[in-house]
Amino acid sequence: xxxxxQWINNAIRKIEADFQRSADTHLIKLDLxxxxxxxxYLKDESTHPTGSLKHRLARSLFxxxxxxxxxxPDTPIIEASSGxxxxxxxxxxxxxxxxxxxxxxxxxxxxxxxQIEFYGGKAHLVDRSDQIYAESRRLAxxxxxxxxxQFTYAERAxxxxxxxxxxxxxxxxxxxxDHPIPSWIVxxxxxxxxxxxxxxxxRYQQHNTKLCVVDPENSVFFDYYQTRNSxxxxxxxxxxxGIGRPRVEPSFIPNVVDEMRQIPDAASIATIHWLEKILxxxxxxxxxxxxxxxxxxxxxxxxxxxxxSIVTLLCDxxxxxxxxxxxxxxxxxxxxxxxxxADKLETFQQIGxxx
Ligand SMILES: Cc1ncc(COP(=O)(O)O)c(C=O)c1O
Numbered sequence: 001x002x003x004x005x006q007w008i009n010n011a012i013r014k015i016e017a018d019f020q021r022s023a024d025t026h027l028i029k030l031d032l033x034x035x036x037x038x039x040x041y042l043k044d045e046s047t048h049p050t051g052s053l054k055h056r057l058a059r060s061l062f063x064x065x066x067x068x069x070x071x072x073p074d075t076p077i078i079e080a081s082s083g084x085x086x087x088x089x090x091x092x093x094x095x096x097x098x099x100x101x102x103x104x105x106x107x108x109x110x111x112x113x114x115q116i117e118f119y120g121g122k123a124h125l126v127d128r129s130d131q132i133y134a135e136s137r138r139l140a141x142x143x144x145x146x147x148x149x150q151f152t153y154a155e156r157a158x159x160x161x162x163x164x165x166x167x168x169x170x171x172x173x174x175x176x177x178d179h180p181i182p183s184w185i186v187x188x189x190x191x192x193x194x195x196x197x198x199x200x201x202x203r204y205q206q207h208n209t210k211l212c213v214v215d216p217e218n219s220v221f222f223d224y225y226q227t228r229n230s231x232x233x234x235x236x237x238x239x240x241x242g243i244g245r246p247r248v249e250p251s252f253i254p255n256v257v258d259e260m261r262q263i264p265d266a267a268s269i270a271t272i273h274w275l276e277k278i279l280x281x282x283x284x285x286x287x288x289x290x291x292x293x294x295x296x297x298x299x300x301x302x303x304x305x306x307x308x309s310i311v312t313l314l315c316d317x318x319x320x321x322x323x324x325x326x327x328x329x330x331x332x333x334x335x336x337x338x339x340x341x342a343d344k345l346e347t348f349q350q351i352g353x354x355x
Contacts, residue, residue, distance in 0.1 A: 001069050001070070001072075002066075002069050002070070002071060002072030002073075002075070003069065004072060004073065007072060007073045008066055008067075008069075011062075011066050011071075011096050012063065012066060012067070014095055014096060015059060015062060015063060015066075015092065015095065015096075018059075018092075018095060019059065022048075022049065024164070024169055024173075025043060025044050025045050025047050025048065025169070026043075026044045026047065027041050027042070027043050027044070027170065027173040027174070027311070028041065028042045028043075028044050028279070028314070029041050029177075030042065030278060030279075031278070032278075032298075032349070032352075034348065034349055034350060034351055034352035035298050035299075035301075035302050035352040037307035038298045038301050038302060038306070038307060038308060038309070038310065038352075039177065039178060039179055039308075039309040039310070040294060040295075040298060040309070040310050040311075040312075041174070041177075041182075041309065041310070041311045041312070042279075042287075042291070042311075042312060042313065042314040043166065043169070043170055043173075043311060043312070043313045043314065044314045045166075045313055045314060045315055045316065046283070046284075046314055046315070046316050046317040048088075049091065050087050050088040050090075050091045050115075050119075051084075051087065051115070051316055051317060051320070052084040052087070052088065052242075052284075052315055052316035053084075053166065053194060053313060053315050053316070054084040054085040054087070054088040055088045055091075056158070056165070056166060057085060057088065057150060057154055057157070057158065057191070057193060057194075058085060058088030058089045058091065058092050059088075059092060060157040060158045060159070061089065061148050061150060061153060061154070061157045062089070062092045062096070063157070064153060064156070064157035065146060065148060070146050071098070071146050073097075073098075074098075075098060075144075075145055075146050076098065076099040076100070076101065076140075076143045076144070076145030076146070077089065077093050077098050077099065077100045077101070077145060077146055077148055078100075078101050078103065078136050078139050078140040078143070078145050078146065078147045078148065079100075079101075079102055079103065079136065079147070079148040079149075079150060080103050080104075080132035080133050080135075080136040080147075080149070080150070080151065081102050081103070081104055081132070081150065082104060082105065082108060082129065082190065082241055082242050083102075083104055083108045083109060083112035083113070083116075083241060083242070084112065084190075084241075084242050084315075084316055085150050085190075085191075086100075086102030086104060086112070086116050086121065086123075087112055087115045087116055087119065089102070089121075089148060090102065090115075090116045090118075090119035090120065090121030091119050093119070093120070093121060094119045094120045094121075099122075099145075100116075100119075100120065100121035100122070101121065101122045101123075101124050101139060101143075101145075102116050102121055102122070102123050102124065103124045103125075103126060103132045103135045103136040103139065104123060104124070104125055104126070104132060105125070105126060105127070105128060105129040105131075105132065105237055106125040106126065106127060107237070108123075108125070108241070109241060109320050109321055109323075109324060110323065111319070111320045111321070111322075112241075112320055115320075124139065128235070128236075128237060128246075129237030129238070129245075129246055130233070130234070130235065130237070130246040130247065133151070133247075136149070150191050150193070150251070151191050151245075151249040151250060151251055152249075152250045152251060153251070154191035154192065154193025154194075154196070154251040155191070155192065155193050155196040155197070155250075155251035155252075155253055156251075157193075158193060158196075158197045160196065160197045160200040160201055160204070161200075161201070161204055162201070165197050165201065166194060166197060166198065166313075167185075167197055167198045167201035167202065168201065170182075170185065170198075170311055171201075171205065171207070174309065174311070177309060178309070179307065179308045179309035180309075181207055181208055181209060181309075182209045182308070182309045182310055182311045183208075183209065183210065183297075183301065183306070183308035183309060183310060184209065184210050184211075184212050184294070184297050184308075184310045184311075185198050185202070185209055185210075185211055185212070185310075185311045185312065186211075186212045186213075186214060186290050186291075186293045186294045186297065186310065186311070186312040186313075187211070187212075187213055187214070187290060187312065187313055188213065188214045188215065188216070188240075188242075188243040188244075188263075188286050188289045188290050188293075188315075189213055189215065189219075189221050189243060189244075189245070189249075189252050190242045190243045190244075190245065190286075191249055191251040191252070192221070192249050192251045192252025192253060193251045194313070195211065195213050195252070195253070195256070195257060196251060196252070196253040196256060198211055198256075199211045199253065199256025199257060200253075200256055202256075203256065210258035210259065211256060211257050211258050211259075212257075212258065212259045212260070212261065212293055212294075212297060213225070213257045213259070213260045213261075214260070214261050214262075214263050214289050214290060214292070214293035215243070215244060215260060215261070215262050215263070215289075216238050216239070216240040216243055216244040216262075216263060216265055216268060216286075216289050217238070217239070217240075217244070217262070217264060217265050218234060218236050218237060218238045218239065218244055218246075219234070219238050219243070219244030219245055219246075220232040220233065220234055220245060220246065220247060220248055221244070221245065221248070221252055221260070222260055222261075222262045224248045224252070224254065225254050225257065225260040226260075228254065230248045231248075232247070232248055233246055233247050234246040234247075239265050239285075239334060239335065240265060240268055240285045240286055240288075240289055241284065241285060241286070241321070241324075242284065242285075242286045242315060242316070243286045243289060261293050261296065263289045263292050263293055264341070265285075265335050266335050266336055266337065266338050266340070266341050267288070267289075267292045267341040267344075268285050268286070268288035268289040268292055269285055269288055269325055269331060269335055269338055269341075270288070270292075270338040270341035270342045270344075270345060271287075271288035271289075271291050271292045271295070271341070271345065272284070272285060272287060272288040272291075272318060272325060273326075273338070273342070274342065274345040274346075274349075275287070275288070275291060276318070281317070281318070282317060282318025282319060282321075282322075282326060283314050283315075283316070283317065283318050284315055284316040284317065284318055284320060284321055284325070285321065285325050286315045286316070287312075287313065287314045287315050287316070290312040290313055290314075290315070291312055292341075293312070294310045294312040295345070295348055295354050296354055297310055298310055298352070298354075299348060299352060299353050299354040299355075302352045302353070303353070
């Protein structure tokens with residue numbers, strides 16, 4: 001427990017000053033003539049200083065932990081992560097001069113581990129993604145440190161009513177568009193924190209927007225949404241880094257989700273390769289999951305003769321995954337044939353239908 005007000009004040013001031021120096025992320029409108037009247041947007045979270053949407057979460061988790069008195073001048077910070085959150089937390093730990101250890105599955109992208117080390121953090125690797133929680137708790141106890149526990153605290157550390165959270169930012173940036181209130185916002189869950197923030201904000205602001213959450217293969221969230229059985233677990237981890245979990249995470253709030261879909265991993269990967277041709281940039285695989293769900297919704301809206309807008313997230317850049325999602329050998333071995341989905345996406349681009 002930390003009661004050193006001077007240290008707390010100084011730590012908060014440093015984080016707030018860092019926020020003050022930061023700019024918001026862009027909202028990119030995709031050019032898709034085959035769905036005229038339905039506008040599709042990507043909120044580009046890859047442009048945060050630490051390269052993903054997790055920059056927002058890391059800031060909130062540190063503020064929450066410091067204001068709760070859980071972190072002081074000598075507290076080692078431990079986190080369970082699939083990598084992105086750990087990179088962002090390593091950045092904030094360095095800002096505050098605190099040691100940082102990330103507990104991650106050993107399949108985590110090499111580039112992410114290098115970035116954690118770049119910010120002065122240490123990577124502590126375990127065999128499987130369902131082992132990160134217990135190992136983080138054990139390490140925190142052994143080192144007299146603080147286990148940040150994003151999977152529990154993501155939903156409550158973020159100020160969902162506004163205060164420049166991601167949902168607030170999306171609705172602000174949409175104000176001058178043809179369809180300023182999106183028909184759908186689409187997001188994939190890792191902690192579930194971003195989905196919770198968006199879903200709560202939509203309700204709080206009384207918008208007519210629906211939240212569609214898209215889950216990859218090898219994740220319990222989709223089945224949990226159908227059954228509400230919170231005991232569901234899986235042995236194997238998701239192949240889409242950052243999203244899909246082997247247990248029902250406390251930060252995933254099903255009641256604020258209007259619809260859930262499961263997206264095949266091959267569809268997610270085919271979508272980021274398709275997106276590269278439209279955007280000229282590589283994105284991480286979770287962006288593919290998000291966008292494939294958004295394209296399904298756009299296709300269905302077109303078939304019903306509806307117009308409107310759909311917003312989803314570009315969560316992180318594909319440069320982190322050059323040796324996996326952009327490596328044909330890795331893909332052949334781990335994901336399989338992308339061609340059926342590449343064909344579907346080609347058809348979508350021609351006639352605006354994704355079957
Ligand atoms: C690349 C990427 N995409 C999506 C997500 C999901 O975000 P959330 O944890 O808010 O559900 C994460 C979370 O770690 C991520 O790293």
